[in-house]
Structure formats: structure tokens, C-alpha cells
Amino acid sequence: MSEDPDHQRMRDLEARIAKVKGGPKARTEAGKAFSGGEIGWRMVTELLSGMLIGLSIGYGLDWLFGTMPIFLVTFCLFGFAAGVKTMLGTAKMVQEQHEKGGDTPKKGN
Incomplete structure (x- = not known):
């Protein structure tokens, strides 16, 4: 029995599989932007962490x-103010991104 596979048959098989799959698919923008729920949780987390x-x-x-x-009490109020300020910054970023034409900011920003 030969250990070397038939390369031509393997290439033909790969070509048939690629034809059935439809070739490589183009990447879409879906999944790259934050959803509304993710933005909401981010804002809640920012407030609570502050x-x-x-x-x-x-x-x-x-x-x-x-x-x-x-x-x-004093630093609890300062933390609340810092959390609200951070939340407002996130809301401003989302608003600017929405005005530019994108619905939500991209992940990693």
C-alpha cells in the first residue's frame, strides 16, 4: 500500500468541495458594532464602577x-458624579457615531 496520497484526486476533491460551498464569503460589517444592549450594560458598568x-x-x-x-458619603457622591460623567461621555460617543452614519460605535473604540 502506498503512503503517498493521489494528489490529483485530492485537488479534484477540494475543488468540488469549494464549488459546493460557494467559495470564500465576503466579510460583512455585522457583529463589528455594539448593540444597544451592550451599550446599556457598558453605561451601567461605568456608573457602578465609579x-x-x-x-x-x-x-x-x-x-x-x-x-x-x-x-x-463624600466619596460615594464623588464616585457617582464620576460614573455619570463617564456615562455621558459614552452617550456622546454613541451620538457622534450615529450622526456620522453608523448606527453604533465599532468594537475596540
Whole structure:
């Protein structure tokens, strides 16, 4: 038995398979843009992360100085403000992308 496959038969088989599959398909833009749900979750995550960072910094400072509610409340409000500012930046980016003609921003931006 020969270990060397018949190369001509393999090329013919590959050609028939490619013909049935229809050849290489062109890449589409689908899946490259964020959906509305992904943008919404991104904005929620930005708000919560800002608040959690503010809470953790405030709690840490209160624990360090022994003044329990002062820094916790203050930095929680700062974290909320930072989260809202970040959310507004994302909303502005989505709005600009929509005005340019694309529905949603591309992933990786």
C-alpha cells in the first residue's frame, strides 16, 4: 500500500468541495458594532464602577482616620458624579457615531 496520497484526486476533491460551498464569503460589517444592549450594560458598568471605587476609597479613609460616615458619603457622591460623567461621555460617543452614519460605535473604540 502506498503512503503517498493521489494528489490529483485530492485537488479534484477540494475543488468540488469549494464549488459546493460557494467559495470564500465576503466579510460583512455585522457583529463589528455594539448593540444597544451592550451599550446599556457598558453605561451601567461605568456608573457602578465609579460608585464602587468611591465607596471603597471613602471606607478606606474612614477606617484609617476613624471618622466612619464622613468620607464614605463624600466619596460615594464623588464616585457617582464620576460614573455619570463617564456615562455621558459614552452617550456622546454613541451620538457622534450615529450622526456620522453608523448606527453604533465599532468594537475596540
